Amino acid sequence: MRRVAQVQNHSRIKRVMVYRDEDGFYLFFYDKAEDCSSFEDRYYSTIEDIYDFCEQQYNIKEKGWQDIADPEPDCQHDWITPVRIKDRIIGKPQWGRYEKLVNGVWVDIKEMDS
Incomplete structure (x- = not known):
């Protein structure tokens, strides 16, 4: 389960995303509106705690909240589109280098610095 919400009237946070894994929930924070890596995440044991926090802090x-698809296998949880760490699937991850699935082909991408 993943959900995303835009944040209005905040100097740094532009959007947030909720991701549920087998142990609980993660809240990802983004300083860009477009799809990118989060700059921070926090763990919560309940979704209600996330919703309460986001309503109090960001008036969401x-x-x-908008439902979005779960990440594809081996892909980053904090990206909306299928993105993975380059060569992680073959056991030789190139940390900081990403590839994105475009029309069925994995293409190298370089995330812009903030």
């Missing part, structure tokens, strides 16, 4: 109401 229930209608402000």
Whole structure:
């Protein structure tokens, strides 16, 4: 389960994403509106805690959340589109280098510095 919400009127945070794994929930924070890596994440044991935090801090109401697809296998949880660490799938991860699935082909990408 993943959900994303835009953040209005905040100097740094532009959007947030919730990701559920087998142990709990992660809240990812982004300083860009477009799809990119998060700059921070926090773990929560319940989704209600995330919703309460986001409503209090960023005024995100229930209608402000949008469901999105779960990540593809071996892909980053904090990207909306299928993105993975280059060569991680073959056991030789190139940390900081990413590749994105475009029309069925993995293409190298370079994430812009903030």
